[in-house]
Amino acid sequence: MPERLFSAVAGLGHSLNNVFQRLGFAARFFMMLLRYSGQSFCRFRLTVREIYFSGFQSLLIMLVSSLFIGMVLGLQGFETLQRFGSADALGVMVALSLTRELGPVVAALLFASRAGSSITAEIGLMKATEQLMAMDMMAINPIARVVAPKFWGGVLSMPLLASLFSAIGIFGGYLIGVVFIGVDEGAFWSQMQGAVDFRFDIWNGIIKSFVFGIAVSLIAVFEGYDAIPTAEGVSASIRRTVVNSALTILALDFVLTSFMFRGL
């Protein structure tokens, strides 16, 4: 019996130790990434290539899902607002919830599952097939050549994708609210313009999406770089990328919201 207890305690200690070790490694990895970023910016074409793969190729899923989210917001918002006779405020509701919260958060979640997982898979497989090691042998720094462009590609794409998400979402809300249900068009836009402040609402949303971009890209490249170089290990690291970035996004969103929009 005591032996079993000891091993349970030891297991707990081991997993805690592991978490902190990985956290420390991730921090050192991030520092290294920043150090070699300048080197990778000298060949900016590499980053452009990553913007193509993670940013441009995520456009379709962003467009479709933002349109539907905007349409659902329009439909449900109308249902509720109509009860209080304030269906004219539909535009305000759709625009504020998209620019402040849903735009950055859902865009980042989609980005993590669409682009983050593929970044992890690519780097993890390069590690499993010893390509990263081969690069090191040829005196090419794999962090500067492979990791940093992927990271910056994600960071630069994320704000653009999030603002696109908000814009198309507002259009979806307009489509349902004004075109199908028949909320007054003038009231929809003018109330929205009256309530949404560029520097406060939209700019804070963009800052959010920038932070999420850093978090998701860092998790994706780190999990790939830290993957156990087997088929199983790579699949586990992809799973960790999606789960960890989803949790990180939601937790960070709460923290950022409580700093940005408190007292309103």
Place this chain on the structure above:
Amino acid sequence: MNRRLMDIWVGVFVVIGFAALLFLALRASDVASSNLGETYRLKARFDNIGGLKVRGPVKSAGVVVGRVAKISLDPKDYEAIVTMKIDKRYRFPKDTYASILTSGLLGEQYIGLDIGGDEKMLNPGEIFARTQSAIVLEKLIGQFMFSKAAEGTDKK
């Protein structure tokens, strides 16, 4: 993948992203009107500001001429001091009446400026001499009930 084609698509992506941002700026938030340009500050003292908030609008004849910049409490006489940023284009007479009003029944609260007839204008940093506090609904109902009750006793 052709290098040039990839560059073109990335360019398209960046253009679409910035177009979306422009749409948000111009269509969803109307940067031009929320940007007041150059402003000066005016102050007003109220017994009660109700639900007035920082960044709330200051309106004259229904037109937004400024925003609430700061709200604080005077520790000596327990009055609220509201600092407003007013657009430089507009000047107001010294006897302008500043009152806290509500837009609609449940809407946000704003400061309404009723223009007086004084020849002299308020200078930046000066205080509105005449103000009217926010109407608190509970107090209003309480007064109404009290007066009704008083009427009832009179009849007896």
